[in-house]
Amino acid sequence: MPCLFCGIVNGEVSASIVFQDDISLAFLDHRPLFPGHCLLIPKNHFETLNDLPTELVGPFFKNVQLLARAVELALEAEGSFVAMNNRISQSVPHLHVHVVPRRKKDGLKGFFWPRNKYENEEELLNVQKSIQAAIAAMQKRQ
Numbered sequence: 001m002p003c004l005f006c007g008i009v010n011g012e013v014s015a016s017i018v019f020q021d022d023i024s025l026a027f028l029d030h031r032p033l034f035p036g037h038c039l040l041i042p043k044n045h046f047e048t049l050n051d052l053p054t055e056l057v058g059p060f061f062k063n064v065q066l067l068a069r070a071v072e073l074a075l076e077a078e079g080s081f082v083a084m085n086n087r088i089s090q091s092v093p094h095l096h097v098h099v100v101p102r103r104k105k106d107g108l109k110g111f112f113w114p115r116n117k118y119e120n121e122e123e124l125l126n127v128q129k130s131i132q133a134a135i136a137a138m139q140k141r142q
Contacts, residue, residue: 005094070134077101
């Protein structure tokens with residue numbers, strides 16, 4: 001069975017991409033906890049964090065940091081939830097990091113993740129553009 005996330009990397013599967021560089025790609029989760037919930041994946045197929053080559057750990061997590069900051073900025077969030085699963089509860093067997101904007105009293109408790117859909121395509125596109133703009137602004141400052 002082909003990997004869904006590899007299909008996104010290869011352009012065979014549609015996704016709302018907010019960031020990509022040589023090693024990773026980030027896109028909006030199609031069933032977000034909250035608007036702005038993104039997944040960051042390595043472009044090469046690695047099933048778990050343990051499979052990620054050591055030389056990619058630093059650059060990959062630098063992008064996790066960038067995405068977390070951008071999501072908070074773009075969504076005017078008070079913080080973020082950053083998480084990953086390794087095999088258990090990993091719906092797609094391709095390493096991915098969840099970056100979710102958070103606000104006090106947002107209803108997220110522990111690891112109970114009530115999924116919601118975007119209200120419409122316009123909301124999804126607005127969130128996508130906002131995160132892309134935040135990443136571009138942050139990269140210019142580096």
